[in-house]
Amino acid sequence: MSLNRRCSRTACGRPAVSTLTYVYADQTAVLGPLATFAEPHAYDLCEVHSERLSAPRGWDVLRLAPDPNAIGPTTDDLLALADAVREAARPVPVTVSAPSAETGREVARKGHLRMLTSE
Template identity: 55%
Template sequence: MATLTYVYADSTAVLGPLATYAEPHCYDLCDQHAGSLTVPRGWEVLRLAMPATPAGPGPDDLVALADAVRQAAARPAAAESGQGQRGVHPTLAAPPAAEGTRRGHLRVLREPS
């Protein structure tokens, strides 16, 4: 995977490691398309060094995951009170908490006896 960035003023396309945030004129490409990239006549392609192995999850990834869990935990309170249920198909609604203890969006299931 690589990120392609166009710099129109310099007639340059830069192909490098995946970007960590979205920016105008940036596009993520798979390995096949990154390897076969061509640019218009008169343009230059700068290919930055790519890491040999993909980077593992970092501290920012953990913070993003924790924020997503917090946001998801806030939603069931509104759903249980009947808000936001309009238009939800019955099979997509949250299952009842009869099998275990429910805390937010997480559920603790008891082992069968």
């Protein structure tokens, strides 16, 4: 599974095969399969640098093996993504509400914004 990303190590041009993240609270370095998307606080590593990985003294390295049967996203993953896109695309209705106890009367609302008339 190549996502056309290169190793994050300086002067290494080999293709990335795994992603390294740090859990600072637990003092753990987590090396897992190549992430689907590049993240700003994660490091993509080639096979050579993945094998040579070491952590600072007192830290643990957690190596997560890739699932050999995973070829891509599962049907459940795709359905969850489709549901999230549908939910995000759903229009937010504009509501007209009763007078407000504030200085003006609320005549419309969209999300956290309110339209008030002056009295």
